[in-house]
Amino acid sequence: MKNRIGVYICECGSNISDYVDVEKVREAVKDLEGVALAKITMFACADSTQQEMIRDIREEKLDGLVVASCSPKLHLFTFRNVAERAGINKYNYVQANIREQGSWAHSDKPAEATEKAIRSVKAAIARTRLSEAMTSPVISSENAVLIIGAGIAGMRSALDLANTGTSVYLIDRDHFVGGRTSQWGEIFPTGESGLEVTTDLYRQVMKNENIVLRTGCGVVSKAGSVGNFDIRLKITPRGIKKEAAAADGFAERLEKAVDACPVFVSDDFDFGLTSRKALQPSGGRMPELPAVDRENCTLCGECAKICPGIEINSEEAYEDIKVGSVIVATGFDPYEPSKGEFGYGEIKNVVTLQQFRRLIETGGNRAGSGNGRRETLVYGGNEIRTIAWIFCVGSRQTGVLKGDNKYCSRYCCSSALHTALLARKNFAGIKNIHFTRGVRTYGKMETIYEESSAAGDIFLQSFDDTAPTLSFEGGVTTVKVFDVLTGDREMEVGADLVVLVTGMVPRSNEGLGEIMKIPTGRDGFFNEVHPKLKPVETMMDGIFLAGTAQGPKNITETLNGSHSAAIKAHSLISGGEIELEPTMAKIDRNLCEWCGRCLEACPFDAIDKEEYEGKKIAAVDTSACKGCGMCLPVCQENAIQLTGFSDGEIISMIDALAE
Amino acid sequence: MPRILVFSTEKISDPAIDLAGLLKQHYPPTVYTISVPCSSGIKPAWIIRAFEKGFDGVFIAADGTDCPFSPTCTEKTADIVAKTQVIMEEKGMDRARLRMAAICSVCSEAFVKHVSGFAKYLEGSD
Incomplete structure (x- = not known):
């Protein structure tokens, strides 16, 4: 039994301490039997705190460790490493989740959240006291990765992985690769076209013998787990030999x-x-x-x-593949305004930003004006000169803008201004009037804003309490706004074309989230475990996110995420082995009377029979046991324990929580 | 407020319960969680212990069809519940104080709904 346990209660900045009285928690546990020290830390995961824990373990001769902080999904391995580095077995560490299941879940009831935290920490201490030192088993893993989505994110991740020698299955439900990026013309800052960039990536993909590309292909089912996912693919024929x-x-x-x-x-x-x-x-x-x-x-x-x-x-054909890891790179859809939202679908010269990008790319919409002058932009048979740009359509839906999309789509301010400049550059007589809610051209993209202002684009601005309004009378589309930049004066612009600067929404993915069992956030995009600490990992071990499937990003940010996802997948599976939890069934040879129920219950054929002191008893094949515990409740003699989840550990936790 | 012990599973229902917190989906703070690898590995004796120690309800947040170990998980977990309810009745307990539902890794709303409804039932106001 562990008798010198160190307990660390994390404030998590203020994520925990804003709602949980951490000093009260410390007071409640510091004198418990087996506790040698109890401390409060601002960030338990900080390197300096980890060093402090290591020093404490060595100097105070601690034999167990409890950290009360976030979900173990986030930092279990961090603190197990701390334990190991300090010289104690990593399975003598227990994490109490007082953030996701404490301060955040009960932020409406701080006193009760504190009470729950106290009991949770007591339970963790009780479990640590009975914890055993264990060694992790190792399983083989497939050095192969499935990448879902062959847009710029998926192709980039595929090349990164394939270049390290990992086999890649790259699939896309469309028959053409390149995703959204292939739809864009000139892109910032290089001036290449989106199609050029995706074509270059495609050619690299096709040259790489480690990549199998399947188009018209989706995931039907997923079985297995990290290291050994069994995936069934459905391939829709292209229809061309x-x-x-x-x-x-x-x-x-x-x-x-x-x-x-x-x-x-x-x-x-x-x-x-x-x-x-x-x-x-x-x-x-x-x-x-x-x-x-x-x-x-x-x-x-x-x-x-x-x-x-x-x-x-x-x-249609089906293909079964085995992979060690999966990267989800399914991209985004542009926000589709509802009918009548800023005139969309009702006033004929109202288009979205993405439509306008295609409008300036498609030759059929240009009318040459001859005599060496630039072409004139034509839409719906009319010459376009004055363009009204309405920003934040489908994003930052607060105040008078109704809708569920509270987030900023990040890329659209820059894209709109860049596109407006392209329109100026490519077509004669273009005037851009921007109806913004504050321009967010962050980082290098601020130069686009500067260029746009210098070129003579006009900027009007409103906040949450008002929004631009559109009317169509006598064949003229008029946009009005109370402009905060001129002291809330009502400004009115007659526009030949209105471009709604629409942001990103999660791409429809035909139940992929359900199949892969990866969670989405309130914004509907796939959720990472932690935006800073595990930015491309999902809650499902071995499944990673790349690109805008995770949330709005520009192309540079998308590629950064794709590199990260590839590296994470590679580091997980490329060694051919993954360390697993040592959780395993253990037979009490004296209690077992061999009835065979455990053999029937075991899904892995991990139970065998053996002779012990003149009687037949069950024996566990440790290479086959996966630690599910299905044999436990069927044993009439209670002769089976699960390491890490023994009766003693579970009951001690129940008692501590019920105290 | 009734105290509820939740047996949740590390891979499947734990993420959903964490997600509920992340999304600030509130549920009664007297809901406590013990994680196990699989809902089919819960011993009836643990559940009975929880009642004997004063928990008003026990909720099994089961793996359901998402179980990474076995497709028979739902039946096996249901069998554990049925056997435990027999023991509960023998001890004069209301069998409805033990509930189970499949909680998948993204089922945060379902979890909140289940435990909140269960708490109301245990309060006698359902």
Whole structure:
């Protein structure tokens, strides 16, 4: 039994101490039997505090450690390492969760949160007293990673991993890779087009023999756990034979086949500004092969008659893969304003930022004005000169802006100003009037704001209590706002086009979150464990996040996250082994009378029979036991204990919590 | 306020309970948690001990179909509940003081709803 336990109660800055009276907790536990010292720390996880703990353990000859702080999901391993570094067994450390299950859950009742924290710490101390020194078993892990989403984030992570020798399955539900980035023209600050960047990444992917790329592919199911995930993929056929596409004259035949296709659908690539056929050529996207849109194809067969190699009737296929880790890089959707929100869907010259990006990319919307002058921007048959930009549509929905998206989408102020400058640069006579709620062009992107101001763009601003209003009368669209920059004067602008600066929302992902069992936050994006300490890890061991699946990011930030996710996955699985918890069933040979119920209950065939002092008893195969404990409750003789979860430990916790 | 002991599972229901805190989804502060690897490994004796020591209710936040160990987890956990309820009845306890529900890793709202409703029941106001 441990008799010299060190107890550290963390304030977590003020995350805990704002609601839990940590001094009261310390007072309540400092004189408990087995406690040698009890301290309050501002940040238990800080390096200096860890050093202090190590010193205390050595100088005070501590034999157990309790830290009352955040969820063990966050810092269990941190403090186990502290214990190990100080020379005590890491399983003589117990963490009491007084933040997620204490101060945060009960921030409405501080006194009760303090009472709960006291009991939780007492329970942790009781468990530590009975804790045993243990050694971790090691399992083999697949040095392979599934990356879901072949946009810029997924392709970057795939290349990072593949370059270290890890096998990568890179999948995308679309038939073309590149995701959102491939939809953008010139991007800041390099001036390349988004399509150029994603095409370059795609070519690197295709050259890398460690990467298997599957397009038209989604995840159907996931089984297993970290190190050994069993994943079933569903692959929707592209509908084109690769070898046929390489034949002479294919491009001409394809063009005629596309002309013959009778199905028109709104083109998502252009955010609905244009339409396309059910048989869709790559249009410069990668892979360069065309694809049959099976959701909309009527299977009329007209295209196949003209262009051999088109297979509209091919079947969906399934593939089972085993991977050690998964990276989710499913990206974002642009916010879709509801009908009538700032005139969207009701006033015809109102578009979103993303639509406008495509508008300035699609040649069909330009009208040459000749004589060496720049082209004129045309939308809906009308020349566009004055553009009103309304910021924060679908983001920062507070005050008069109704909606659930309280977050800032980060990228849209910079993108809008950059796009407005592109419009100025590429088309004649453009005037930009920005209706902002405060411009957030952080970091290097401030230079865009500077350039925009210098170029003559006009900035008007409102706060939470007012918002721009739109009206359409006599063929003129007017935007009005009470401008705080001119002392709340009402300003009015007649606009040829209104661009709603729409932010990011979580991409629809067909139940992927449910399949992978990774949580989402209040904003609906996939949630990391901790924004600073575990910024790409999810609550599910071995599953990581990259890019805007996690929340709004610009391209640079997306790539930073992709590198991080790749490194985390690599460091977890590339060694071929993962250290697991030593939790295992243990048979009390004297109590066991062999009834066989434990054998029936065990899902891993980890129970065998052996002879012991003239009787048959159960024996645990320690290489097969996964520590689930399913054999415990079926034993009539109570002859099985689970290491780390023994009767003594559990009952001591129950008693401490009930005290 | 009734005291409830929750047996939760490290991989599946613990993250949901943590998520409830992260999202400031409040539930009664007299709800305490003990984590175990799997809900199918809970001994009836532990549950009975909790009642004997003064807990008003025990809630098993089960792995359900998400169990990383076995697809039969739900049935096995339900069997533990049924056996324990027999013991409870023998001891003259209300069998409804023991409840179970599958709480997946993202089921924070479901957890809050379950334990809040359970607390109301135990208070006699349900």
